[in-house]
Amino acid sequence: MNNFDDLFEQQPQAEAAPQKQESRKERPKRQWWQVKEEKQRKEAYATLDKIFGEFSEGTGSMEAYLDVQSRFPFHSARNALLIGEQCPDAVRVGGYKEWHAQGIEILEDEKRLPIIILEPGKAYRREDGSVGQNFYAKEVYDISQTTARDQTQPQVSYDDRLLLKGLIASSPVPIRAVEELPQGRGAMFSAEQNAILVKKGMDAPDIFRCVSLEVANVQLAQSMDGYSRETDGYKAYAVSYMLCKRYGVDAKEYEISKLDGVFQGQVPREDIPAALTDMRDTFKSLNGRMARAMGLTRDSKQKEQER
Structure with missing residues (x-):
């Protein structure tokens, strides 16, 4: 022993505010992405409400949450819950640009199956003087959804x-x-x-x-x-x-x-x-x-x- x-x-002991004058050509595209982001954000909040409701009823799984959070210490508890709900075996996630910068691409069949998490945006002040935080939906993908999925992950x-x-x-x-x-x-x-x-x-x-x-x-x-x-x-x-x-x-x-x-x-x-x-x-x-x-x-x- x-x-x-x-x-x-x-x-030892957010992005800058858009210009007031926008071309008609730009408006549909911007509005389409806004609608998509809003839909994803609402779905993410609905998922969190469901999970928190299950915990409040005594039917939630703490082990499922803790196992995911242990792999993602840099992600918030809410995002660990969202990752676990959508891809419980995820080990490493990143957005399209993050993977692309590493020479890794999202598999074609997986592009329609992003993991939606919530990314903090600009803070704002409420009417009562308190400070609130805006969140936006962000699409990320686990390594299993990329061209690197078959790479041997070192133990x-x-x-x-x-x-x-x-x-x-x-x-x-x-x-x-x-x-x-x-x-x-x-x-x-x-x-x-x-x-x-x-x-x-x-x-x-x-x-x-x-x-x-x-x-x-x-x-x-x-x-x-x-x-x-x-x-x-x-x-x-x-x-x-x-x-x-x-x-x-x-x-x-x-x-x-x-x-x-x-x-x-x-x-x-x-x-x-x-x-x-x-x-x-x-x-x-x-x-x-x-x-x-x-x-x-x-x-x-x-x-x-x-x-």
Whole structure:
């Protein structure tokens, strides 16, 4: 059995407005695209309403969402839901121009089957003085819909020590190895020491699972007012699961189906999107710090724009 205990002793603390005078020739084309975009946008919102409604009724699948979000940390929770609904096995998406710039083309039969996501546009001010955000429909395609679909996708695996070093570096508080912890726990946050304590002698996957859970809890507590493990702990559980899925750590022990009912009875358009965004933002933040600590470059990750 490898000894990973020494790792814990090595830590350093829109586009411009159109001209008023437009030719008659331009108007039909512009209006046609506007109608198309509006239709796609309405369909995207309808899809999200359906998904949020299912979560509110306790029938939504948290695992389906988390599996997609783990592959797309740079996409918003809403767009991860939209991608998952339209192409659940998607691994890398891009618009026509993005694929074309890489010398990759959309397959002819797939051009009529774009994945519709929502792209932020210009902010605006409401009558009450608050700021709103416009969103526009954007067509993207998964790599499976392109001429690159048959290219072998490399199976990435990470050295255990490198993976744990990345996780340790992502933590907002120090991580320390101890001989024993109460109640047979593998890791726990100590408010007195302001540190995450880890039981010595565990295997790397066990360390990753229990430490990532504590790291996520601490990160959420620091970023959310009134965070409570009793009521919000499921968010940390989901983040830990996504980190495992992202980095190839066995996640079979996670009982994600138990999270399917956490949103039951909540307001579909308010509470649920907010909770999913908390999870996604925490995952994105920890994943980013891990990737930098592990020396992963932008080219070695999915080339996604944040949406």
